[in-house]
Amino acid sequence: MNKQNDMLSPELSPEALRKIDREVAKYPADQKQSAVMAALVIAQDEKGWLSKETIAAVASYLGMPPIAAYEVATFYNMYDLQPVGKYKLTVCTNLPCALSGGVHAADYVKEKLGIDFNETTPDGKFTLKEGECMGACGDAPVMLVNNKRMCSFMLPEAIDKLLAECN
Amino acid sequence: MALIDTISPLLTTGWSKGDAGWSLKDYEARGGYAQLKRILSSKMTQDELIAEVKKSSLRGRGGAGFPTGLKWSFMPKAAPEKYVVCNTDEGEPGTFKDRDLLRYDPHSTIEGMIIAGYAVGAKRGYNYIHGEIFDIYQRFEEALDQARAAGYLGERILGSDFSFDLFAHHGWGAYICGEETGLLESIEGKKGQPRYKPPFPANFGLYGKPTTINNTETFAAIPFILGMGGEAYLNLGKPNNGGTKLFSVSGHVNRPGNYEVPMGTPFAKLLEMAGGMRGGRKLKAVIPGGSSAPVLPADVMMECTMDYDSIAKAGSMLGSGAVIVMDETVCMVKALERLSYFYFEESCGQCTPCREGSGWLYRVVHRIEHGQGRPEDLDLLNRVTDNMMGKTICALADAAAFPVRSFIKHFKSEFEYHIEHKKCLVDPEVQRAGSGFFRASSVARVA
Numbered sequence: 001m002n003k004q005n006d007m008l009s010p011e012l013s014p015e016a017l018r019k020i021d022r023e024v025a026k027y028p029a030d031q032k033q034s035a036v037m038a039a040l041v042i043a044q045d046e047k048g049w050l051s052k053e054t055i056a057a058v059a060s061y062l063g064m065p066p067i068a069a070y071e072v073a074t075f076y077n078m079y080d081l082q083p084v085g086k087y088k089l090t091v092c093t094n095l096p097c098a099l100s101g102g103v104h105a106a107d108y109v110k111e112k113l114g115i116d117f118n119e120t121t122p123d124g125k126f127t128l129k130e131g132e133c134m135g136a137c138g139d140a141p142v143m144l145v146n147n148k149r150m151c152s153f154m155l156p157e158a159i160d161k162l163l164a165e166c167n
Numbered sequence: 168m169a170l171i172d173t174i175s176p177l178l179t180t181g182w183s184k185g186d187a188g189w190s191l192k193d194y195e196a197r198g199g200y201a202q203l204k205r206i207l208s209s210k211m212t213q214d215e216l217i218a219e220v221k222k223s224s225l226r227g228r229g230g231a232g233f234p235t236g237l238k239w240s241f242m243p244k245a246a247p248e249k250y251v252v253c254n255t256d257e258g259e260p261g262t263f264k265d266r267d268l269l270r271y272d273p274h275s276t277i278e279g280m281i282i283a284g285y286a287v288g289a290k291r292g293y294n295y296i297h298g299e300i301f302d303i304y305q306r307f308e309e310a311l312d313q314a315r316a317a318g319y320l321g322e323r324i325l326g327s328d329f330s331f332d333l334f335a336h337h338g339w340g341a342y343i344c345g346e347e348t349g350l351l352e353s354i355e356g357k358k359g360q361p362r363y364k365p366p367f368p369a370n371f372g373l374y375g376k377p378t379t380i381n382n383t384e385t386f387a388a389i390p391f392i393l394g395m396g397g398e399a400y401l402n403l404g405k406p407n408n409g410g411t412k413l414f415s416v417s418g419h420v421n422r423p424g425n426y427e428v429p430m431g432t433p434f435a436k437l438l439e440m441a442g443g444m445r446g447g448r449k450l451k452a453v454i455p456g457g458s459s460a461p462v463l464p465a466d467v468m469m470e471c472t473m474d475y476d477s478i479a480k481a482g483s484m485l486g487s488g489a490v491i492v493m494d495e496t497v498c499m500v501k502a503l504e505r506l507s508y509f510y511f512e513e514s515c516g517q518c519t520p521c522r523e524g525s526g527w528l529y530r531v532v533h534r535i536e537h538g539q540g541r542p543e544d545l546d547l548l549n550r551v552t553d554n555m556m557g558k559t560i561c562a563l564a565d566a567a568a569f570p571v572r573s574f575i576k577h578f579k580s581e582f583e584y585h586i587e588h589k590k591c592l593v594d595p596e597v598q599r600a601g602s603g604f605f606r607a608s609s610v611a612r613v614a
Contacts, residue, residue, distance in 0.1 A: 077340030101604025
């Protein structure tokens with residue numbers, strides 16, 4: 001199967017399932033559902049986003065009703081229920097960041113990419129999101145790249161550098 | 168990394184080497200795990216241990232300030248299955264201390280949690296880590312592997328009869344999971360909607376079993392308290408406000424960052440440590456305990472000392488120790504608009520007064536900020552908060568209400584100016600300059 005088909009199929013790769021097994025092992029044997037948050041992240045990392053079919057596949061693997069996994073996927077902000085660009089940029093605009101330029105940083109990124117919040121560039125490279133507090137207010141303005149990489153002190157030069165690095 | 172400074176280093180002892188000083192061998196070289204060894208080898212009783220923590224007057228560092236020793240003593244002795252849970256779901260705007268604690272010294276939290284497990288008779292623990300700091304979660308997992316390999320975690324720790332294991336669980340973007348019962352629901356693999364209390368977690372916690380849940384900084388303080396003795400720790404601070412505390416200073420200061428100072432340190436001293444006001448501008452207001460704490464005007468704040476009692480007396484809360492500093496370039500209406508949006512966005516939707524009320528608050532503050540305010544809006548806002556506070560399962564409704572009430576109380580004339588003149592008292596260019604974000608006048612598009 002080529003890569004394209006892998007992405008479309010709700011089935012998770014053996015590697016992803018191994019990672020999910022490691023998460024399941026953290027909890028009591030009768031509490032597999034506890035691993036659902038981590039499992040959805042693992043699935044999202046592999047598929048790029050979470051389709052209903054992918055969520056159902058995760059639920060089935062953990063032996064829980066699909067609706068229970070869907071509730072989790074829709075409750076927490078960082079699950080992507082629609083396709084996103086190769087780089088999802090989330091800019092914190094909450095008050096502590098805003099006091100140090102968070103809103104201006106977001107405006108600057110919008111202008112550079114020509115998109116607004118919740119939009120993706122036509123080439124599918126960047127998606128821009130407005131974020132809530134990431135717990136790094138001392139490093140404001142802060143941005144997250146693809147949920148897992150925190151970028152600090154995002155003044156114009158740092159933003160230019162980050163965008164140039166994203167290929 | 169954020170800058171740090173301290174008057175009496177305790178929690179931050181291990182931070183001086185930055186990212187190079189977090190591993191097990193560094194922690195052991197600083198005397199780490201010595202308290203766990205002493206407890207196990209001396210067969211200290213649970214009651215003795217809890218008594219020592221009570222003596223320290225350590226109060227919960229997550230925001231509520233509940234006495235830690237007392238909380239531990241609520242755990243039923245006989246229950247066969249119990250849990251210890253650490254709350255590192257640090258999402259209260261302005262707070263970033265637990266991230267640095269786990270980044271620079273994860274083992275102090277691990278040792279504190281193992282000792283707590285011993286004290287309350289739990290065999291298993293979880294640390295719930297904020298989803299946005301995934302690299303910190305990975306580091307914590309690595310630290311757990313180190314502790315397990317060294318025999319500090321697992322079956323029969325260091326040859327004793329005591330067994331305890333500890334795991335990391337990450338969030339994925341939900342402020343409400345910082346509420347302890349929402350957090351427990353989240354570990355169980357559900358939406359993080361808070362539970363009715365009582366029963367409290369000490370009776371009905373994780374998986375319905377007795378559970379002790381404390382903040383990261385609270386656990387991290389435990390090894391230091393046992394090392395110096397509860398009384399010595401208490402004496403570092405002031406009565407009823409024991410020890411040192413980490414303060415996350417953000418906003419309009421020259422050196423935002425984490426500062427560890429003894430409880431009772433004057434705010435003026437903390438401000439000085441943080442490099443003073445950015446650009447030498449005038450202090451306007453401070454939110455002293457995270458965004459949910461009532462804002463205080465500059466003159467009131469400058470008279471405060473940094474401890475639970477002094478800040479409470481001034482009409483606010485020490486909360487999580489997140490000090491958000493605002494200078495004269497801030498529009499208080501815009502500041503409140505952003506905070507109100509946050510609570511509206513993060514309300515879990517379970518209780519009607521919070522779900523609907525937080526939306527009302529945001530929409531009314533938004534229209535004032537955007538020149539569509541009505542003279543009766545300030546009374547309306549206060550009335551909406553009356554219908555939220557104390558009327559919901561958890562404190563998020565109160566957290567949404569406190570900023571609204573306090574901003575209007577202390578800065579009423581600014582709100583009235585907005586309503587009357589349909590614009591801000593502070594020029595938008597002055598606001599931009601205050602943020603310190605400068606850029607070239609023309610922006611090159613990259614996409």
